[in-house]
Amino acid sequence: MNQVEEESFYHSLGEEAIDVDCLLVEPLPDQVSVSGVWCYEEDKIRKCIKTENAPYNLGALDSNINMEGVDTRNLNALDVLPHEVGMGNLLTTNSSSCDDYLLDIGFDHGAFIGYVSSEGLNVRNSQFPMEGSFGIHNSMTENISEVECQNYLLSNCIFGTSTYSSRPKSLDRFDDFSNSFIDQENSQDTLPPHFSQNGLELAPICQDGPTSTSSVEDHGGVGEITHKRSRKPTKRYIDESSILSLKNSKRRREASSGSKAKLSGVQRVKSQNEIKPKEKTPSYEISFDKAIQVPFISHVPTECQKSNSPAKIENRVENSSSGLEDDSETIMRSMTSGNQRKHHRAWTVSEVKKLLDGVTHFGVGKWTHIKKLLFSSSVHRTPVDLKDKWRNLLKASHALKGSRIEDDQKRSQSWRPLPKSILCRVRELESVYIYSQPQESGSKISKSKFQNISSPARIKSNKVPV
DNA sequence: GTTAGGG
DNA sequence: CCCTAAC
Numbered sequence: 001m002n003q004v005e006e007e008s009f010y011h012s013l014g015e016e017a018i019d020v021d022c023l024l025v026e027p028l029p030d031q032v033s034v035s036g037v038w039c040y041e042e043d044k045i046r047k048c049i050k051t052e053n054a055p056y057n058l059g060a061l062d063s064n065i066n067m068e069g070v071d072t073r074n075l076n077a078l079d080v081l082p083h084e085v086g087m088g089n090l091l092t093t094n095s096s097s098c099d100d101y102l103l104d105i106g107f108d109h110g111a112f113i114g115y116v117s118s119e120g121l122n123v124r125n126s127q128f129p130m131e132g133s134f135g136i137h138n139s140m141t142e143n144i145s146e147v148e149c150q151n152y153l154l155s156n157c158i159f160g161t162s163t164y165s166s167r168p169k170s171l172d173r174f175d176d177f178s179n180s181f182i183d184q185e186n187s188q189d190t191l192p193p194h195f196s197q198n199g200l201e202l203a204p205i206c207q208d209g210p211t212s213t214s215s216v217e218d219h220g221g222v223g224e225i226t227h228k229r230s231r232k233p234t235k236r237y238i239d240e241s242s243i244l245s246l247k248n249s250k251r252r253r254e255a256s257s258g259s260k261a262k263l264s265g266v267q268r269v270k271s272q273n274e275i276k277p278k279e280k281t282p283s284y285e286i287s288f289d290k291a292i293q294v295p296f297i298s299h300v301p302t303e304c305q306k307s308n309s310p311a312k313i314e315n316r317v318e319n320s321s322s323g324l325e326d327d328s329e330t331i332m333r334s335m336t337s338g339n340q341r342k343h344h345r346a347w348t349v350s351e352v353k354k355l356l357d358g359v360t361h362f363g364v365g366k367w368t369h370i371k372k373l374l375f376s377s378s379v380h381r382t383p384v385d386l387k388d389k390w391r392n393l394l395k396a397s398h399a400l401k402g403s404r405i406e407d408d409q410k411r412s413q414s415w416r417p418l419p420k421s422i423l424c425r426v427r428e429l430e431s432v433y434i435y436s437q438p439q440e441s442g443s444k445i446s447k448s449k450f451q452n453i454s455s456p457a458r459i460k461s462n463k464v465p466v
Numbered sequence: 467g468t469t470a471g472g473g
Numbered sequence: 474c475c476c477t478a479a480c
Contacts, residue, residue, distance in 0.1 A: 342475085365469065368467085387470075391470090471476100
């Protein structure tokens with residue numbers, strides 16, 4: 001954009017050009033509209049940002065926003081801030097909320113003295129390029145649609161004002177943020193009107209936090225308070241025993257009527273298969289699989305191709321000798337339960353961080369939400385995987401708690417892939433969710449939504465379980 | 467369809 | 474990671 005174009009663009013902006021509400025779903029009295037960031041002339045910024053009742057030091061307005069030569073038509077708040085606004089220029093009134101995060105990612109506190117509090121702009125988004133787990137925004141020059149910008153703002157507005165100090169974290173870009181939330185039946189009821197406008201609804205936890213009614217009611221609790229479901233003998237156990245007995249009776253029937261020379265071989269193979277019914281495979285699958293040489297993963301796409309073991313292939317070959325004699329029950333069993341095991345994929349630290357963010361923002365047990373919103377790109381992580389990983393993280397964090405932290409950390413860093421900060425975050429999250437269980441109705445969090453951020457300790461003291 | 471928990 | 478009861 002050359003100078004002339006730039007000037008004409010400025011003029012075309014005009015005083016009324018920027019709708020203050022364009023980025024906020026509904027401006028709250030004490031909320032700072034961030035639309036002003038779209039302007040970069042100081043007087044316009046002042047006009048664009050409501051400063052009445054805003055308890056923030058909008059230091060950014062007084063200082064260097066230098067956008068020269070930048071095509072602002074393609075910029076938005078997220079693009080502009082990290083680059084063009086000096087970190088120290090955006091001051092916050094409750095910068096303590098950042099501490100955990102900064103610790104987590106290993107930055108000096110001093111390096112991030114300035115950022116607007118979570119009610120307004122969140123300069124912490126500038127950490128996107130550095131934070132592996134939020135790596136979608138690798139390029140800050142990426143254009144972000146207005147909707148996405150809204151999502152960011154919303155997430156900052158809501159998530160950032162929780163009562164849990166490590167809660168406000170930068171979010172991944174929510175590709176389908178709004179759509180996904182619309183699907184949530186419960187959120188409409190639990191959300192105040194200003195969060196359900198424009199179809200942008202937020203998860204219940206955004207509003208009431210981990211102590212919310214929905215949190216408690218929906219998953220019935222976590223941690224020690226969770227009471228376990230009672231289990232009957234598994235269906236698989238019943239099925240297998242019934243299959244065994246059925247096959248035995250069939251075999252007896254065949255043995256009494258069929259050709260004995262032929263059946264003896266079949267019986268031998270069958271008895272082998274009965275020992276390990278899970279590994280039994282119908283013969284037609286074999287011809288099916290021959291072409292790709294990895295018979296055991298034929299039903300599972302790509303990612304499991306490494307998972308076939310020689311033992312299994314051998315077993316498969318064995319089955320081929322048994323030919324078409326397999327009974328239909330066994331075929332169905334093989335088809336449905338399958339012998340393929342998903343290839344093990346180690347969880348990366350960034351994945352774990354994403355998971356923690358998901359738990360932070362949506363709550364323990366909202367695995368499908370987390371999956372849809374944060375792991376939509378990783379097909380190999382199912383909601384169950386997330387749940388399992390969370391369970392393992394809890395175990396790991398307790399293991400860490402049990403030992404002396406410093407020594408253990410130093411000693412185990414070589415083999416333990418998870419940084420201590422992550423395990424600490426797990427513990428914090430866990431404690432929050434444990435302590436939030438006895439809460440009847442999430443009034444406390446919703447009340448304090450736009451108040452200052454409480455520390456986990458304060459949550460605990462507020463919500464002492466019996 | 468989703469989640470918890472045992473394996 | 475799988476499986477399945479419980480929800």
